[in-house]
Amino acid sequence: MANIKDVAERAGVSVATVSRVLNGRSPVAETRERVLAAVAELGYRPNVVARSLRTARTRTLGLVISDLRNPFFTELADAVEQEARRLGYSLIIGNAGESTRQQDDHIRTLLDRRIDGLLVSSAGTGSPMLREAAEAGTPLVLLDRTVPGVAAPCVRAEGRAALTELAAHLAALGRRRPAVIVAPAGTPVGDERLEVFRAALAAHGIALPPERAGASPDLRPEGGRQVMRRLLDLPEPPDAVLATDNLMALGALDEMRARGLRVPSDVALVAFDDVAWFAHLDPPLTAVAQPTRALGEAAVHALLERIEGREAPSVLLPARLVKRRSCGEPATH
Amino acid sequence: MANIKDVAERAGVSVATVSRVLNGRSPVAETRERVLAAVAELGYRPNVVARSLRTARTRTLGLVISDLRNPFFTELADAVEQEARRLGYSLIIGNAGESTRQQDDHIRTLLDRRIDGLLVSSAGTGSPMLREAAEAGTPLVLLDRTVPGVAAPCVRAEGRAALTELAAHLAALGRRRPAVIVAPAGTPVGDERLEVFRAALAAHGIALPPERAGASPDLRPEGGRQVMRRLLDLPEPPDAVLATDNLMALGALDEMRARGLRVPSDVALVAFDDVAWFAHLDPPLTAVAQPTRALGEAAVHALLERIEGREAPSVLLPARLVKRRSCGEPATH
DNA sequence: CCCGGTCGTGTAATCGATTACCTGACCCGC
DNA sequence: GCGGGTCAGGTAATCGATTACACGACCGGG
Numbered sequence A, B: 001m002a003n004i005k006d007v008a009e010r011a012g013v014s015v016a017t018v019s020r021v022l023n024g025r026s027p028v029a030e031t032r033e034r035v036l037a038a039v040a041e042l043g044y045r046p047n048v049v050a051r052s053l054r055t056a057r058t059r060t061l062g063l064v065i066s067d068l069r070n071p072f073f074t075e076l077a078d079a080v081e082q083e084a085r086r087l088g089y090s091l092i093i094g095n096a097g098e099s100t101r102q103q104d105d106h107i108r109t110l111l112d113r114r115i116d117g118l119l120v121s122s123a124g125t126g127s128p129m130l131r132e133a134a135e136a137g138t139p140l141v142l143l144d145r146t147v148p149g150v151a152a153p154c155v156r157a158e159g160r161a162a163l164t165e166l167a168a169h170l171a172a173l174g175r176r177r178p179a180v181i182v183a184p185a186g187t188p189v190g191d192e193r194l195e196v197f198r199a200a201l202a203a204h205g206i207a208l209p210p211e212r213a214g215a216s217p218d219l220r221p222e223g224g225r226q227v228m229r230r231l232l233d234l235p236e237p238p239d240a241v242l243a244t245d246n247l248m249a250l251g252a253l254d255e256m257r258a259r260g261l262r263v264p265s266d267v268a269l270v271a272f273d274d275v276a277w278f279a280h281l282d283p284p285l286t287a288v289a290q291p292t293r294a295l296g297e298a299a300v301h302a303l304l305e306r307i308e309g310r311e312a313p314s315v316l317l318p319a320r321l322v323k324r325r326s327c328g329e330p331a332t333h
Numbered sequence C: 001c002c003c004g005g006t007c008g009t010g011t012a013a014t015c016g017a018t019t020a021c022c023t024g025a026c027c028c029g030c
Numbered sequence D: 001g002c003g004g005g006t007c008a009g010g011t012a013a014t015c016g017a018t019t020a021c022a023c024g025a026c027c028g029g030g
Helices: A004-011 A015-022 A029-042 A048-055 A071-086 A100-112 A128-135 A160-172 A188-202 A221-232 A246-258 A276-280 A292-307 B004-011 B015-022 B029-042 B048-055 B071-086 B100-112 B128-135 B160-172 B188-202 B221-232 B246-258 B276-280 B292-307
Strands: A060-065 A090-095 A117-120 A140-143 A154-158 A178-182 A213-215 A240-243 A268-272 A286-289 A315-318 A320-322 B060-065 B090-095 B117-120 B140-143 B154-158 B178-182 B213-215 B240-243 B268-272 B286-289 B315-318 B320-322
Touching: A004 A015, A004 A029, A015 A029, A048 B048, A060 A071, A060 A100, A071 A090, A071 A292, A071 B071, A071 B090, A090 A100, A090 B071, A090 B090, A100 A117, A100 A128, A117 A292, A128 A140, A140 A292, A154 A188, A154 A292, A160 A188, A160 A286, A160 A315, A160 A320, A178 A188, A178 A221, A178 A246, A188 A213, A213 A221, A221 A240, A221 A246, A240 A246, A246 A268, A246 B276, A276 B246, A292 A315, B004 B015, B004 B029, B015 B029, B060 B071, B060 B100, B071 B090, B071 B292, B090 B100, B100 B117, B100 B128, B117 B292, B128 B140, B140 B292, B154 B188, B154 B292, B160 B188, B160 B286, B160 B315, B160 B320, B178 B188, B178 B221, B178 B246, B188 B213, B213 B221, B221 B240, B221 B246, B240 B246, B246 B268, B292 B315
Parallel strands: A060 A090, A060 A117, A117 A140, A140 A154, A154 A315, A178 A213, A178 A240, A240 A268, A268 A286, B060 B090, B060 B117, B117 B140, B140 B154, B154 B315, B178 B213, B178 B240, B240 B268, B268 B286
Antiparallel strands: A286 A320, B286 B320
């Protein structure tokens, strides 16, 4: 593969001149032409590795995602990748699979590769490497999940408006016994969603007692199903259930079907994260849609700010309610 | 950040010795101890960029995936990433979003980054960069999709056994008018699946006439829905439909629901790719399951062979039929 | 006519590792 | 006692770019 020296020889100039032409500095038109011609003839492409070594910038970002196979995160990762690429950065994605150890493993590798900045939607809350990376001064932005004790801006959605609207929606449909399937402890957003929802319901005189707020052991369908089982076995089972993550909602649905219960006539179901599949379920699921792509883009922007050495504030983007048929209202959709 | 020179000074040896210790060559126990102590004290980590420049190996693989948001490919990418990491390689994933231009863009970037090898599940068939990369001698392995004119081993699933079993399954259930929703022209596997299925049906005396084999314009739900619409409008509509991709199957399901048709009583439905969601649909979908993770692993192994300069044969792994309730049989599941 | 400034380009140092080659110490056997 | 072999470890070249600095050409003004 041709290198800059080959190009310089062919164009009859020094390597410095070639470098300058390619980086858009100084040379005069005629020299420039000769260099570009040589580049074209040789099919020369600059060696990014050598450049990175010299400039100490790799133009690569790292993204460690808590669970790539969760469609919400897949879309998030895709959005991050596109925006990063649009801005001239490559992205290395590491999937933590909700394991702190794997997450640390990935962060370690990414730092070794001298990425310019790191984006993390953290699996769990106790990640030594994450703390270390932050303290070592690596530009860092958290995504979707805050991590207590890590001083880094966090980009995520907040559901106040959407959950307020949802409370009104459910109240209007006569649902009086709502329940929530909460993300496992250690994912701070889960508790927050619960509290916001509870407050919104209270405004309609509807209570959300603790026994109707069940924490799932994990963010997988099976976890949601277990919680749903407990909720349905309550002496006063709920007539509406909100799952704070899309996979847990699926599990909840499974449990209802297994018992022969119908959505929405027996129980209304609402999920966080409006993944594409929800519109294809029967009935189509009402969901709190996070602005997934906007989150990914905002995270990249914040990270680039940090890389340039500027401050980047945390970002909270509003989620919105997408009403479909799983609460009982006839859909316009 | 500490570099090898700092470590050498601290340990009172030359950089060469440090390098040798870290790469497991020669030095004697005592020197070795001193170096490792210095490494630990300084928190030294080798600069991968510098190493790559010198050794001309980046220990990074590239994966260009045709559509990352298709759950089949998400899982495939995840499997590839895990296996690559297990073997000491990082992975850069590029999502082509079924666009040849984006695919070429990604391949270009990956080659510029001097990845050691490239894995591609090609979007479309006419990709100049792909051909170029192959001809330039970049270790290359195709994934899931062959590309005519590109000389590279291909790792994918073949459905002969599964489709034969499916034909028998449908015949036993009395379905006599099968149809297929085929992937768009340009995805060679689509046509192949159709032909294999047709042959398998013939063995049971069941015909699959051309008008009941509709090519979708794309691999998205909407494409599948369009084909389903045409199929249902036929004078003799099908009583069983096979979609050769999971997203097209979803669209087909939507069209049936919109018409008030029931699965499986009115029409049986079978999909390629057994994505996790299928088990949660109503009814749970019978599917031709590709050995997704095994495919990803085999692809990485084949690529490493190519990187080491050895030949790597193409790999065909058998898919298997996962019977659920969408063809009418009571499920054991 | 000469001095200083501007501009284009070349020379060479540099980034941080790996590794070929060389040197010196030591040991063994004849 | 000395030649040769083995081994540890130092010196310096190298990978392919970027860039500080130097230099020469050219120009304009006093």
